[in-house]
Amino acid sequence: MDFSITPEQQALYASMKRLAADVVAPGAAERDRDGRWDPDVWKQLAAAGVAGMPIPEEHGGSGGSIIDCCLVNEALAEGGHDGGLGLSLGAHWVIGTVPIWLHGTPEQQARWLPGLCDGSLIGSWASTEPEAGSDAAGIRTTATPDGDGWVLNGTKMFITNGPIADVCTVLALAPEGPTAFIVDTTNPGFTVGRELDKMGCRSSPTAEIVLQDCRVERDSLLGTPGEALWKIAFECFDWERTVMIAGCVGGMRATLDDAIAYAKDRKQFGKPIAHFQAVAHKLADMEINYQVVRNAVYKAAWLKENGQPHMLEASIAKALAGKLAVENALENIQIHGGYGYTRDFRAERGLRDAKLTSIGGGTTEIQKLIISRTILA
Template structure:
């Protein structure tokens, strides 16, 4: 298997890492502390073509491949060290923009994709409900036909970009089954509820969404009415478990590099703590974990890009990364000692950001269920 990337992709990675260090990293700690989204950071990244990375050029995007998107996401996370920005960008890409690109009518594509690609608009996806999380098919939001429109009623929760989204794909149940509706968030009856106070990824706004007699044109349905789960949602999960996971890989790299710098600078018993085997072995294991996760993520992404079956590999990558990114973050805090327990150091924020990886986009337990079913079927 060829693990090399092209010279152009190497340049892309380097330029995105530099951009993130210049634009995202400054103020990341403050945005985390305040739980604040910064539209100026978004604008700078959008000007560089980041917002429309996965969308074809003819539809207004940057035309990046799946591997390109992984590299950009990884580089931004490594250089920017802001898990919240990576979360919002990933959601904007893979569940905000990609479904409209792959499943939207020409009219929906023309209406939304140019703005989503140039950063004028931000995208979101609303499927999770207070009583419907891992059991994604059990959602209760309804969509009742009324002439050329559907009337949506229900409540969604944990909606990434909910407070800032201009367009949101909402899963609702018609008499034919689960259906995906593209909803302009300015529509009457689309109500942004309370913003959620999260443990980590705090610069990414997350909210409840209430649909209160929200009228949506029938023409705004993605793909086929009643078939949203397996035609639209499950494909989004694949993108989450490949492209979005790459941001976690970049975060792992930044965490390791930060631990190495600290271990070389911090002296105890007359020498840098990096000279003690106990610390050196922690760093070695963190590096082992990083390479295992990176290889798993990029293998799944390569399979997806080349049109090969990849459900097993994507779930393996998601499960492994969700576990090991948290392990690495804990070890980074241990290496920093008491300083790692303080909010003054990025290691503490890294742990809070890391934990979401084992929850969002399908928990580690769900990934193991998928893996075991594929093996035992």
């Protein structure tokens, strides 16, 4: 067994962590407070090749492997302390761009991928609806054939990058069943509805999307009619549970480092609180949680990279991360005492950002459903 990463991957990690520390971390608290997306931060990350990380170079991407992509997500989260940035970037890559790369025709790839990879375009994915979340097959948005195209009608919910996206892959019910369409967001029938005021990941814009008589042409069809749920949406969920989840690992590392630094610095009863066994053991538990989640995430990612079955491992990684990231964020607040309960420190933001891990990309309960069905089969 080889758990090592190459010197190039170590250098990639270090440079991404530094970039995030320089570009992302400085305004993170203010963006969180204001719920503000910052296009300048995006541009600086895109200039470093981050926007097209998993996409092959022939399409304008950076040609990163699955493990490379995990490392970049992890490093940006560790250095940047901005869960929202990770969410928007992850949605752009994993569910906004990858489906067009993997299922698009050469014309669709040529139209969308260069801009998505250089960051001049922002991607998004819309499957969730007000009445269809965990039950992704329960979507009601319709795609009605109309001449040489379709007319889309319905409402999508919780769409990451909704207000800023240039392109959105929409899942709708055609006569053949769930079907994916690449929709240019300037299409007059595509409107951004209510922007959601979230508890965490607030620098990432999330909105309702309304499709009202949104006419799309034949060349918007992504993949085969009726097959989008199994072939495209489930693949998106798989990328979320292997690649996007790595951001959570970086967030956990940053949380632990903050806790260690504070425990070494803060003195009570004449010595640093890290000297009290109760505090030191909290730090030990946080390290255990971090290592367990990191190993689980990279095992699932490694299996994916090597083309091996990994649905069980990805769900285990996602369920573990959803639980242990929150546990660590809570302990970080506890170690910070009263200061941890204020907005003067980023411990409370870490908790609010970490909570999304158990909800987005399939809830913990759905991961346990997958795990239990697999072991009971």
